[in-house]
Amino acid sequence: MKKREYRDEEEEEEEEFEEGIEENEEKTEEVSIKAETPQNTPPSIVLTVTYDGKAGKALVKLYDPVNDRIYFWYDNTGHKPYLLTNIRPEEVVSKLSKVILHPGFSHIEVVEKYDPLNDRKEIFTKIDAKDPLSIGGRADSIRELLPKTWESRIRYHLCYIYDNDVVPGMFYRIEDGRLVQVPVEVPSEIERFIKRLYSNDKEYLEEAEKWIPLFQAPVPNIKRLSLDIEVFTPQENRIPNPREANYEIIAIGLAGSDGLRKVLVLKRPGMELRPEDLDDLLYDDIEVEFFDSEYDMLREFFSIMLQYPILITFNGDNFDLPYIYHRALKLGFRKEEIPITVGRNEASIALGIHLDLYKFFNIRAIEVYAFGGKYRGMDRTLDTIAHAIIGMSKLSRDKTVSQMSYVELINYNFRDAFLGLYLTTYDDNLVLRLILLMSRISKTPPDDLVRNQISAWIKNMLYYEHRKRGWLIPEKEDIIKAKGDIATRAIIKGKKYAGAIVLDPMPGIFPRVYVLDFASMYPSVIKRWNISYETVKCPNEREQSNKPIPELPHWVCNDRRGLTALIVGLLRDLRAYVYKKLAKSAPSGVLKSYYNVVQSALKVFINASYGVLGADIFQLYCPPAAELTTALARYVLSRTVLRALELGLVPIYGDTDSLFIWNPDENKLKELIDWVDKEFGIEIELDKVYRLVAMSGRKKNYVGILEDGELDIKGLVGKKRNTPDFAKEAFNEVLGLLSDIQGLEDVDKVVEEVRNKVRDYYRRLQRREIPLNKLAIRTALTKPLESYTKNTPQHVKAALQLKNHGYNARPGDIIIYIKTTGKDGVKPIQLARIDEVDPNKYIEYLRTSLEQVLDAFGIEFESIMGSSIIDNYS
Missing domain, CATH: 1.20.1280 (Monooxygenase)
Incomplete structure (x- = not known):
């Protein structure tokens, strides 16, 4: 089980809490008898890597999809948590004796690392500890005793992945107690293609040969269970507090990828289910099991849950699993009997892994790059996301779950569980495949991946590459100190430097508009100009005249290839020249589908790579590198516009990496595309054709009608x-x-x-004339009413009015209110009249x-x- 971990919203620092280890010890002891720890196994996929507090070792959870078994493998290499410092060992012993006397201290080593910031090898003292919390996470940890450390804030299970090359989502087998990666057979045609692509670049060829197996290893259809619970609530619009768990769980909907369709229902006084009522069940094959005891119902759920390597929920971290856990404690379960661990911001399960789809679909890179913004601007609810992606919605209801009949409750509950499962099974398991492939790319366990923004994924990917090369992972403040700050002024409020170029649109309505797209503009620029934190403004004085943009003071070293440029460029090439082409030309529909998932996963990474480079929350943030990237992108787009005009084409709009051409001569269009490829080495392609575009004359504001009638509105x-x-x-x-x-x-x-x-x-x-329910505004109360002392938001004003009428709203309650002409300007819908509505608002x-x-x-x-x-x- 994973220890409880602290994290802020951006995962900038991720530290572990001691109480999490204590819970972890209990859980591991209880469930280890259910997961095998054999000396030899068949090929099995790595589900996750975690830390077992009782054993004091890294724990790898593997799943054998053929035999449907989970295996636990405990580290037997002697790997320890550690940090690096530039304090010599003898000084640590003589001047920093508190480090040696620390109860968690293990031993000291001397190691050599390449320092990419200063382009030289350095000697560091490596301090090993007995457990992760002795390195960092407490006020008295070793990290706090040293004036300067490196690599001391990396979560231990990730550190273990980097050092031992355990790639989540890949296949391994246990051989004589050792964990060994299963070799991947790469098709000969892909090998030949890669060799042709990089025939003149040995470094890229060697790197490609390491990466291709990640995409060619099979991605199995792992058995999984989707869960949704319904809780008795005595009051409408009140979300039960999962930490208090005061109300009964009245239904548990379960949908399994193996065909399980089951609802566990708690019997309630005065309610009955007649045999003829079963004809009204939404799905004919739902199995319904009734329980007299909530305790017995939860015990049955735990038994079913332990049969699946993956548990799927939608907001299960924040509600379903914490509620079940705390409710089970109230009912008399001992902690070690509950196969769930509840942390500060996440909930994990004993044997396998828990994937919270709510968090996954809230990752902006997933929304934009994997799903094309289908649910952008919408509430992130199961209903809106499922409707946008799979065209299926929750069941509507006109009463609370507490007021539903058994049949209504079963249908409503199971539908939610089924939607969670279907979101991972539709389109040949697209979402699950994406998660596993992105875990491989980023070296991030799937259960971590779905909970973190892409900045954490790319950080893990690059940290892994540093460790494999024997590089020191720099601290963010060291990068900023070495590279300096930005040199341009941002035009957009809130930005740090000049960003993308947006050409003033030509107002009017234009038929037949072609949109050209610079394929991965920023990643292409990063590769083409060798942009990386260690190459921009490098210490080599001979390179300081190499300024790609004369008006900027930033130079780029070309005597070595930047790590970011290498990895981002490689992923861009693999998507553009290998997997996008294979997705169209593969000999079977199965392969085409798989290769399309691969290129989608790569698209997420390469399109987000610049974004993290320019984000100050990113651990490898380098302001001059980000600024130089946007400047070069502006240069490419501006030169392309000028060339289009020279060819007699009519650009009517341009934005970052796209160019709108009105009614073009297609031969001239092809000539422009060829020119961009030759001049900049950047692929430009026809993205879409509008039968009509309406331009307002304002930037980032247009409506396009595609040839199939679909509307494309910028900034919906x-x-x-x-x-x-x-x-x-x-x-x-x-x-x-x-x-x-x-x-x-x-x-x-x-x-x-x-x-x-x-x-x-x-x-x-x-x-x-519009009814109140159509005018209603819904806002959740996030803290107690008495805590609003400085200002009173509108939904709080409505909640205070309810309080005056005997209804005490609590955090988690949904306040539904109407804007009115009265003194407060709002009224809760329960108290409002149609004649009080303020039409102007x-x-x-x-x-x-x-x-x-x-x-x-x-x-x-x-x-x-x-x-x-x-x-x-x-």
Whole structure:
């Protein structure tokens, strides 16, 4: 089991808590009899790497998909937690005796490391400890006793992965007690292609040969169980506190990839299920098991859960698993009987791993690069994400789960569990394959991966590469001290330096617009100009004249290849020249599907690689490297625009890595594409063709209609969180009208229909004809009412009004309120009347939702309001 770990929102420092180790010892002792620890095993996939506090060793959990078995392998190499310092061993002994006398101290070694910042080898003192907490995580840890340390904030299980080359998601076998990676057979055609691709570059060829097995190793369909629980709640809109777990769990929905469809139901007084009621079950093959005792129901759930290597939840870290854990304690279970460990921000399971899909789909890189922004701007609920990705929604309900009949409860509960499973099984297990492949790329266990933003993934990937090369992993403050700060001024508020270029759009409505996309612009720039924290402004004085952008003072060393440039460039090449092509040309549909997942996983990494380079939360943050990358990207796009004009093409808009060309001659377009490839070594491709684009004249504000009628709106705003339902409906109806435009001849007619539609919503708001439930705003209460002393948000004002009527809202409760004309400006929906609604406040919601779309078509929202006001008095 994984120890309890502290982490801030960005995972900048991840330290372990001692109480987590104590819980871990109990759990490992209890479940070790259920997971085998053999001397020899068949090929098995590494599910995770963790630390066993009782054994004082790293623990690798493996799963054999053929025989459906979980194996535990404990480190037998003697690997210890450690840190590096530049204090000599004799000084540690003589001047820092507290280190030697520390109860967790093990021994001292002298090691040589290559220091990439200073481009030289250095001697360091390596201090080994008996356990991770002795290195760091407590006020009296060894790290706190030394004036300067390196690599002391790396979580131990990740440190173990780096040092021992245990790649999560890859196949290993235990041979005579040793953990040995299973060789991967690479198809001869891929080997030949890689050798041709890098025929003149030995370094890239050697690196590619190391990486290709990660993508060619099979990604099995691992057995998994999706869980959802329903809890009795006496009050509507109150989310039970999982740490208190005061109310009964009344249903546990279970959906397994092996065909399990089961709901465990707690019997309740006054309720019965007649045999004929089973005809109303949503799924014919649901198995329903009733329990007189909640204790027995949980015991049965634990028994089922332990049969699966992966447990899937949606927000299980924050609710389902903590609730089950604390509820089990209340019911009399001993800690060691509960195969769940609850940490500060996560919950893990005894035998296998827990994947919280809520956290995974909230990772911005996944939303943008893996799923194309399908649910961007929406609430991150199971309902919205499932509907956006798989076209399936939760079951609607008009009563609380506590008021549902058995059949209604079973259907509702199982549907949620099924959605969680289906999100990982649809499209040939796309999501599970993505998770496992990205674990391999980043060297991050899957259960860690789904809980962290991509900055942590890329950090792990690069840390691993440092260790494999014998490089010192620098501290962030050392990089900034060595490289200095930025030299340009940001145009956008909140940014640190000049970013991407956005060309002023040409306002108007344009038919037949081609969009050219610079394939992975920033990664391409990073590779092409050898940008990495150690090569930008390197200490070699002979290289200081090598300034790619004369107006910037930053130089780049070309006497050595930068690690970031090498890895990011390689991943870019593998996606663009190998796996994207294989996804189209593979001989079978199965292979095409798999290679498409590979190129999608690579896309996530390469497109996010620049973003972390320029983020100050990133451990390898280097301001000049990030600034130079954006400057070179601006240079590439500007030169391309000039070349397009020379060829007689008409660019109407450009943004970061894309260029909009109006009604182009396709031969000239091809000539432009060839020129970019030859001039910069950057691939540019036709991304999409709009049958019509409406440009407002403002940057990052346009509406494009694709050839299939789908609308593409830059910066979609209509479905933002807390937007009332009426505004969402208006937005969707307007989009539906616009998608009917076939050409310029349809624009005037459709624009008038849009005006009428918006005018109708405006009139209904003015006349208070829209029902309260469509105007309702829902906001969760995050802290006790009495803690709001400095200011009182609107949902808190509504909660205080409820309190005056006897309802005490608590943290976690959903407050549903209406904006009104009264003194407070809001009322809870339970107390509001339709005649109290403030139309002007809701008209503003209508404006916010629609203004961007209307603006692109030259429709002023005020003009619609003006004509409506005249109509009202005519």
